[in-house]
Amino acid sequence: VYAQVLYDFAAEPGNNELSIREGETITITNQNIGGGWIEAKNSRGEVGLVPEDYIEVSNVFDNNASGGFSNNWAAQPEGTETGKTSSNAWPSGGHGHPQAYQGPGNNSNKPMVLITISFLYDVDVYTVYTVFQSGEVGPVWAYPDYQLDCVVADPKKGSKLYGLKSYIEYQVTPTTTNKPVNHRYKHFDWLYERLLEKFGSAIPIPCLPDKQVAGRFEDEFIKMRMERLQGWMTRMCRHPVISSSEVFQLFLSYKDEKDWKMGKRKAEKDETVGVMVFSTIEPEGLPDLDLIEVEQKCDQFNRFTRAMDDGVKDLLTIGNEHWKRCTGPLPKEYQRIGKAFQNLSSVFTSSGYEGEAALTDALTAAGKTYEEIAQMVAEQPKKDLHFLMETNNEYKGLLGCFPDTVGVHKAAIEKVKEADKLVAAGKITPSDKTTMSKRASTMSYSLQAEMNHFHSNRIYDYNRVMQQYLEQQVKFYEMIADKLRHAHSQFTTM
C-alpha cells in the first residue's frame, strides 16, 4: 500500500521515527501500529514511524468531492489558481494565512445580534453569517453577545505504543463549557487546515506556530508553543464566524473519542468550502455595491495592510536588535562595572589603612548591585519586549495573507467586468451576470466586515500590548532605582 506525504515531518532522533517530506511517496509497512502512527518505508529503504495524519493513503481522499456545486455559484475565471482541497471555481488563494479578531466590542452604535447558528457542533444546520451596517465604521460581522474564549494550558508528555512513542498533549478549556479537552499539536494543525479550507477565501486564517523545530520536547519550546497556540486560539475564539463554526465547536467541546472521530470525518466531508463560504454570508438590508466602490475598498485596504506590514517589520527589526543588545553587550558592561567596583574594593582592603571597612563594604555592595542590574537587564526582554515582539509577529503573519484574501475579491471583480462579453458570447445569461454582480457585492461587504474586525482587534491588541510593555518597563526602571538607592545609602562622607 502506498501513501502520499501531505506535510513535512522531521523525526525526533532516537524515537523510532522516519523523516518524510511533503509530496514524497512512501510504502506502508504496518498500518496496525495504533496511537496515530503508521510504520512506513521511504524510497531509500529506511523504515520508521510516521504520523498517520501527515500522510494520505491512496484512494482515501477525494479532492473533487464538492466540485459540482461551486460552478453553479459563480463562473470559474480561467487561469486562476484553484485551492488545494477545494475544487470550486474561485481563486481561493488560501494557503497559510492568518486572520483578524474580536469585533468592535460593546460599541453601542452597532447592532449586536446573535447569529443564528448552533453552538453545538453536532447539529447540522445551514449556518448563515450576517453582515450589518454599523453607523460608525460601515459593514461589520454580527457578533455574539457572549465572547467565547478558551485556555490552553498544562502541557503533558504522553506516550503510546508502550512508551515507544512520545508526544505532548495540551489541555484546552473553553469558557462556555469549562470542560477541558486534550489536543496534540497535530489536532490544532488539523483544525487549521479545515478552517483554511472552509473560510480561507473570506477570512485570513493565521498560521499555526511553526510545525517543527529541533528538540520539540524541551520545556522552553513547549512553553513557547503553548503560548502561541493560546494566542492562535484566542484569535479564533474572538472571530464571530470562525468561533461559531461547527468544526471549531467540535474542537473545543467534543464529548469523547468516538464523538471526535465522527466529527472529524464529517468536517472533512464539508462541501461549503472555498468561495462557497460566500453563499452563507448575508449582507442584511444592505444595498448592492457598484464595482468601482468595491475596487476602491480593496485598494484602500491593500495600501493600509502594506503600510502596516512595513511598520510592523520595522518594529520587529528594531526590537530584535534591542533584544540582542539587552541580552548581550549591555548586561556584560554592567557586569564589568560591577566587577570593577568590587575589584577596587578588594584593592582598598589591601591598603593596611584602618577605618577602610565602611568604604570597601559599600563598594562591594555597589558592585554586586551592578551585577544584579546586569542580570535584570538580560532577563527584562522576556518580560516586556517578548510580548511586543509576539504581537507584532502575529500581525506580520496576519498581514502577510491579506493580499491573497484581497486577491480573491479582485479576481471576482475582474470576472464581473468580463460579464458583458460573456453574455454577448452567449456563455452566460443576463440573469447569471446579475447574480455575479450581487455576489461580488456580498464579497465586498464580507471583506469590509473583515477589515473592520481586523481594525477593532488591532486597536485592542496594540493598546493591550503597549500597556503591558510600558507597565513592565516602569517596574524595571523602578526596581533599578530602588537597588541603586540602597547601594547609595551605604556610602558616607560623615
Place this chain on the structure above:
Amino acid sequence: VYAQVLYDFAAEPGNNELSIREGETITITNQNIGGGWIEAKNSRGEVGLVPEDYIEVSNVFDNNASGGFSNNWAAQPEGTETGKTSSNAWPSGGHGHPQAYQGPGNNSNKPMVLITISFLYDVDVYTVYTVFQSGEVGPVWAYPDYQLDCVVADPKKGSKLYGLKSYIEYQVTPTTTNKPVNHRYKHFDWLYERLLEKFGSAIPIPCLPDKQVAGRFEDEFIKMRMERLQGWMTRMCRHPVISSSEVFQLFLSYKDEKDWKMGKRKAEKDETVGVMVFSTIEPEGLPDLDLIEVEQKCDQFNRFTRAMDDGVKDLLTIGNEHWKRCTGPLPKEYQRIGKAFQNLSSVFTSSGYEGEAALTDALTAAGKTYEEIAQMVAEQPKKDLHFLMETNNEYKGLLGCFPDTVGVHKAAIEKVKEADKLVAAGKITPSDKTTMSKRASTMSYSLQAEMNHFHSNRIYDYNRVMQQYLEQQVKFYEMIADKLRHAHSQFTTM
C-alpha cells in the same frame, strides 16, 4: 638678547603669537610689550608674541643658587637623576606629579595641632612641618584646625595690547579671606612648578590639567579646564604642608600687582627646595626607624599603589566604553524605538477606521517618550559618569608619580646602606653616618604621613564620588520610570 624656551607653547591662530618648543633658543626682539608677553624671533626668522613665563632670558635664572646647602644635608647618590630646577643632591624625581589630599579630618584619636607657620605670605619664617604618631593609623601630618578651601570660578576673556592678545582669567577666592584674586592658567602653572621644585621629593604634586589643546577659547574647554583647576586647587588646599606654604598663600591672597611680583621673585629664590624640604620636617617625639622597617613601608606602599593603579585604569577603560555606549548606540536605539512607535501611529491614522485617535495619540506620545529617553541616556554620562571618570583620572595621575616619590626614599636607604663603606674609606665621618640614618628615618615618617594623607583622602573622595554617581543614577532611572508611567497611562483597553 637670547632666551631659552622652558615649555612648549602653541600659538593660537590669528592671535599674533609664535609657537615655541621646550629647549629652543629664541631671540628677544621687543621686551616692552607688557601684559606678560614678549616679542621674539625663532631660528626660522618668524616673529610673534610668546608668554614671558614660558621662556628664560639668559643670565636671569641661576639654577645652582641653592646648591651649597644640600650637599651638607645628605650625600649625593651617584648616578641618580637630579631635579631640573633643584640642584640639590637627592633624586627628586619630581617631574609632572599629582599628590594626595585632606588629612584624616576630624578624627578625634589624632593630635590636631596647628603648625607654626604664618598664613601671611610675606612673613619670612622658617616653617617646620610636623609629623605626629596617630594611635590609629601611624605617622600623620599635623593638620590645621581650619580647613582651607577656595573657589575657582567666573572665567573671563581678557585682552591686552589694545585687543591684540586674548587670554582667560579665572577668579580664585580663598575661604580664609573671601577676597577674590585673578589668575591666568600660566600663573597656576607657575605655582605648580614652584610646588614641584619645593615639595616634589616629599609630596607627589599632581599635574595641572593639560597645558594646551586646540581651541582654548571654546566654552566647553574653558569650563572643563576650570573644573580641573578647581579640583587641583582643592587638593592643594587640603594638603597641610602645601596649603600652609608661603608660595601657596601668596597665590591665594596677594594684595596687588606689586605684591604678586615681589612674592614671585622671592619664591623663585627659595633655597629650601628638593630634598632640602626634609630638613624642615620634624617627626615629633617619634623614635628613629631602622632600615628594614623603612624598606618594608616603602614596599608595602609600592604594592598598594601599583594594585590601585591597575584597578583605577580598569575602571577608566570600562567607564570609557560605557560612555561610548551611552552616548552612541544606546540612545540611537531608543530613538529608533521611538520613531518606530510614531511611525506605526501614523500608519494607523491612515486606516480610515473611526475611533483610532486615542490609540494613535498614545502611540505617538510613547514614541516621543522613547526619544526623550534617548536624549536623557545620551546626556546622563555628563551628569554622573563624568565625575567618576574625573576622580579616577586624578587618582591615575596621582598614583603615577608615587613610584618617583618612593624612589627618592629608596635611594636614601641605599645610600645609608653604603655608609659603613664610606666611613671605612674615610669619605664620611661616623657622625655623618648617624645623621644620614636619622634623616632616612625622617624621610620614612614623612612618606608614611603622606601615605596616610593619601589614604584618608582616597576614602573621602571615593565615598563622595560614589554617592554622587549613585544619586544621579537613581534620579536618572526614576525619571525614566516617571516618563514611562505617564506614557502608559494614555493607553486604554476600555
